[in-house]
Amino acid sequence: MGNADRQFTFNTPTGQQTKNVTTSANGIATFKYTPNEAGSYNIDPAKPGDEAYLEAGDMTAKQQFNTPWADNLYFNQTAAIFGQVKDEGAGYANQELVVSVENDGTVLTNITTTTSSNGQFLTTWTPPAEQTDFQINLYATDGKEIAVSDYEIEVSERPESTTDPSSVDISLDYRNEDWNPKLAPGESATVDVTVQDDGTPVSGAQVDLSGVIGYPGAVVTEGTVTTNANGEATYQFSIPSTAPDQTQFELRAATTVNGQQSTETSYGDVGHVAFSAGSDFRTTNGESSVTYTIEATDASTGEPISDVSSLMFLEKNGFNATIIGSESVRTNSSGVGTATLDIGSVTGEVMVATVGPFQDASSFTSDTVSTYDLTTNGLNNEYSPGEEVSFTYSTTASAPVSANVIVAAGDNDAAQAEQGLLYSEQVEEGNQIQFTIPEGLSSGLDYYVTIVASTDSGERNLVTERMEIVESTDSTNSPPSASFTVTPSSPTVGQQMTFDASQSDDSDGSIASYNWDFDGDGTTDASGMTVTHTFNTSGTYSVSLEVMDNEGATSQAHQEITVAGDNQSVVDQYDKDNNGIDSFELLQGISDYQSGDLSGIDILDLISNFQS
Numbered sequence: 001m002g003n004a005d006r007q008f009t010f011n012t013p014t015g016q017q018t019k020n021v022t023t024s025a026n027g028i029a030t031f032k033y034t035p036n037e038a039g040s041y042n043i044d045p046a047k048p049g050d051e052a053y054l055e056a057g058d059m060t061a062k063q064q065f066n067t068p069w070a071d072n073l074y075f076n077q078t079a080a081i082f083g084q085v086k087d088e089g090a091g092y093a094n095q096e097l098v099v100s101v102e103n104d105g106t107v108l109t110n111i112t113t114t115t116s117s118n119g120q121f122l123t124t125w126t127p128p129a130e131q132t133d134f135q136i137n138l139y140a141t142d143g144k145e146i147a148v149s150d151y152e153i154e155v156s157e158r159p160e161s162t163t164d165p166s167s168v169d170i171s172l173d174y175r176n177e178d179w180n181p182k183l184a185p186g187e188s189a190t191v192d193v194t195v196q197d198d199g200t201p202v203s204g205a206q207v208d209l210s211g212v213i214g215y216p217g218a219v220v221t222e223g224t225v226t227t228n229a230n231g232e233a234t235y236q237f238s239i240p241s242t243a244p245d246q247t248q249f250e251l252r253a254a255t256t257v258n259g260q261q262s263t264e265t266s267y268g269d270v271g272h273v274a275f276s277a278g279s280d281f282r283t284t285n286g287e288s289s290v291t292y293t294i295e296a297t298d299a300s301t302g303e304p305i306s307d308v309s310s311l312m313f314l315e316k317n318g319f320n321a322t323i324i325g326s327e328s329v330r331t332n333s334s335g336v337g338t339a340t341l342d343i344g345s346v347t348g349e350v351m352v353a354t355v356g357p358f359q360d361a362s363s364f365t366s367d368t369v370s371t372y373d374l375t376t377n378g379l380n381n382e383y384s385p386g387e388e389v390s391f392t393y394s395t396t397a398s399a400p401v402s403a404n405v406i407v408a409a410g411d412n413d414a415a416q417a418e419q420g421l422l423y424s425e426q427v428e429e430g431n432q433i434q435f436t437i438p439e440g441l442s443s444g445l446d447y448y449v450t451i452v453a454s455t456d457s458g459e460r461n462l463v464t465e466r467m468e469i470v471e472s473t474d475s476t477n478s479p480p481s482a483s484f485t486v487t488p489s490s491p492t493v494g495q496q497m498t499f500d501a502s503q504s505d506d507s508d509g510s511i512a513s514y515n516w517d518f519d520g521d522g523t524t525d526a527s528g529m530t531v532t533h534t535f536n537t538s539g540t541y542s543v544s545l546e547v548m549d550n551e552g553a554t555s556q557a558h559q560e561i562t563v564a565g566d567n568q569s570v571v572d573q574y575d576k577d578n579n580g581i582d583s584f585e586l587l588q589g590i591s592d593y594q595s596g597d598l599s600g601i602d603i604l605d606l607i608s609n610f611q612s
Helices: 570-574 583-594 600-608
Strands: 005-012 015-022 039-043 052-056 059-065 072-074 079-087 096-103 106-114 120-125 132-140 152-156 168-174 188-197 206-213 218-226 232-238 247-257 260-270 273-276 289-298 309-316 322-330 336-342 348-355 364-369 374-377 388-395 401-409 421-428 433-436 446-455 460-469 485-487 496-500 511-517 530-534 539-549 554-563
Touching: 059 132, 079 132, 079 401, 079 421, 079 446, 096 120, 106 120, 120 401, 120 421, 168 247, 168 260, 188 206, 188 247, 206 232, 218 232, 289 309, 289 348, 309 336, 322 336, 348 460, 364 460, 374 446, 374 460, 388 401, 388 446, 388 460, 421 433, 511 530, 570 583, 570 600, 583 600
Parallel strands: 072 152
Antiparallel strands: 005 015, 005 039, 039 052, 059 079, 079 120, 096 106, 096 132, 132 152, 168 188, 188 232, 206 218, 206 247, 247 260, 273 289, 289 336, 309 322, 309 348, 348 364, 374 388, 388 433, 401 421, 401 446, 446 460, 485 496, 496 530, 511 539, 539 554
């Protein structure tokens, strides 16, 4: 709402504070707030569904578990809890640390660990066999609380197998939108309804549907459809023209098949403007700014909308979270607005957040800005159960680096992966990281290798790579067979020769590379199935070919090549015993003439020197 007065209430560690603001004509208002004491701060929501929270203190921390985006576990599934602590901006080095697992303010267990020389910590925890939520807090051993964002781990019972033959499934797909559609007030929509029982279409199923919008929720459509022989039906409804912008829509469906009830809910947003917060930004070492784009279109027609306002924030996340900069943006005639925000000398996790009249305040994307690169070495994309994993990481940092290295199942696979955590250690740069994929893991599971590196001064970087579990193969790879021909077979100095390895083959795969060594020094002089080469001096040369197949196996072939001097006659080349050309030597020359290695003049010289 434009030009409106609003009041915010801050619940501080020792009391309350208020802040009055007035929105601009675009409905946007900003203000700055700096905490002045350690503890938790909450801001009362300006409207239902909003919330704001921060934690302040001299000691701050960044903590995670398993993967950077993990938020749930199943009981008896071990997790790695890791992060880094700073005390007044410097690494909380070589200090005892208490990782406290709490539930609604009640401490369930305290895990004592020790930070590294750069303040990093790593421990493991297995949730008990009960369905609940846990909070992870950090404390110094003197009891001083460390400021860290409100961090919760949701733990639940592992779901039962989805192969139950009585499993009934309802799917709801919007015809005019993808999942999570944006529907304009007054717009009509059609939804495809599908009912299946263990993957088999259910005919004649009655599906009850109801649509709810707003807060706390008003029913705007109700009806029943019956599926056809393909288990399909369509449902049409309209969003009231009086529905307010920025309202959530829920379409709920329920059916009963063979006495088993199944439900499904599809979520969407109601509003005139469909808003997207640009594409992900990426930063590289040395960049001083990020460019971010927003786009606004008409929710019902898809046409671009101009003059839609948005406020972009560039924030430093994690340690000493703060606003680096902000910029107000309006979309142009193409519905696009772009802002360039300066990073300056800030390093660590940074985030671009956008807020405006037609978007969710939680819309953001993030990246890590570092002064050095971080890469993995020797890590494959696929591994089989029982296979050993061995790799290292390296950086371009000038100072020593160590890292928390975590290998854990992604959230989407946590329900299937009996062993969610495969590896967790603190590893120095260049040291080998080794573990074995457990036997019995199902193929198709995704695991993620997360490396969070830091120098002793606290300069962080992070990389995450996907690793898929694939089926084991019992077959042993057979090496390839190397073979090659040479034309001409009796060359002279300066004469171009052709080396052909096309007769090489691999019985159980394909040949990936051909490498040639023409002088026997062990160095590759040329690569390719067919290559040419010229020898500039006479003599005998040992020519080698090495072929490698698609599994990395190699094989070699060798030939001795005699190169005659350019002042040596053809008779001298064939008269090996210096007794004139005999019948055997003449037949060899005729054969070379037929293959094109000798000219007509050369063969006449041999005939004229033939000793009958």
